[in-house]
Amino acid sequence: MNNSVANTGRLAWAALRMLLVLTVVTGILYPLAVTGIAQGLFHYKANGSIVEVEGREVGSELIGQTWNVKGTENPDPKWFQPRPSNSGYDPLATGSSQLGASDAKLTKMVGDAKKQVASFNGVPESEVPEDAVTGSASAIDPHISPEYAEIQIKRVAKANGLSEQQVTKLVDDHTEGRTAGFLGEPHVNVLKLNLALKDLAAH
Numbered sequence: 001m002n003n004s005v006a007n008t009g010r011l012a013w014a015a016l017r018m019l020l021v022l023t024v025v026t027g028i029l030y031p032l033a034v035t036g037i038a039q040g041l042f043h044y045k046a047n048g049s050i051v052e053v054e055g056r057e058v059g060s061e062l063i064g065q066t067w068n069v070k071g072t073e074n075p076d077p078k079w080f081q082p083r084p085s086n087s088g089y090d091p092l093a094t095g096s097s098q099l100g101a102s103d104a105k106l107t108k109m110v111g112d113a114k115k116q117v118a119s120f121n122g123v124p125e126s127e128v129p130e131d132a133v134t135g136s137a138s139a140i141d142p143h144i145s146p147e148y149a150e151i152q153i154k155r156v157a158k159a160n161g162l163s164e165q166q167v168t169k170l171v172d173d174h175t176e177g178r179t180a181g182f183l184g185e186p187h188v189n190v191l192k193l194n195l196a197l198k199d200l201a202a203h
Contacts, residue, residue, distance in 0.1 A: 009094040021169045049192060059191045064142040065089050067194060075120065076161040079150050080144070082199065083131045084113060096137045110134060123151045143187035146175045160201040170196055 049061040064092050066089055067079035075081050087093040099106035113133035119124040129147040149171045157167040174193045178184050 002014070006070055032198055051195070053195065058195070060142070061189055061191060062142060063091050063140045064088070064190065068189070077120070077155050078201075079194050080149060080156060080188075080190055081120075083141055083148070084133065084135045084142075085139045086135045089140055094138045094140055096135060098137065117151075121151050121155050127151055140193060143189055146171065146186050146188055149188045149193070156197065158198065162201060166200060169196070170200060 018097045050057050051059050051061060063078065064082045064085060066085075067076055067081055068074055069076045082089070086095065086097045093121075097106065097109075099109075110133045114125050114128045117132045127181075129145050131145045132148045132151070135141075140195075144158050153164055153167045153171060170193065171188065173197060175186055175188050177186050
């Protein structure tokens with residue numbers, strides 16, 4: 001009986017020591033090491049890829065946002081507009097609409113959105129690309145396709161007093177290719193494009 005109690009005590013003490021060691025290693029040392037490496041080598045990305053203008057945070061390269069007329073829900077013609085967001089670009093409420101491709105409600109939403117985008121940009125509905133009328137799975141996609149950016153050029157140029165050639169060059173300069181040359185599709189970051197547009201219009 002005494003040997004059994006002693007063995008149980010030794011096993012319990014060994015288990016407790018292992019728990020303490022693993023707690024220190026995985027709960028303290030490892031997180032500190034990973035955080036240190038991230039902050040040292042990938043400081044910008046590790047902190048959310050926050051974009052600052054004149055010392056003020058204006059957004060993140062990783063999270064889309066609205067570009068509406070101040071105080072309204074109407075898109076501002078001066079800016080390139082992002083793709084639709086089921087969550088209103090709220091990063092705390094990400095997710096798609098959960099509507100299937102054959103859902104009549106989704107079909108109507110897409111149809112209405114296509115008419116609105118075409119009218120807003122002064123182009124035929126046939127020129128409106130898919131990403132202009134459909135949201136991403138995350139609802140906070142910061143990118144649009146080059147095709148969606150292109151149909152906005154005329155409107156943006158006129159609203160900012162710029163030539164279409166100037167704005168076209170801006171879009172071309174901010175069009176990023178496929179990741180690693182084969183992953184995904186070419187895309188344009190709306191935040192970076194609009195910040196460059198602001199600088200161009202100011203000068």
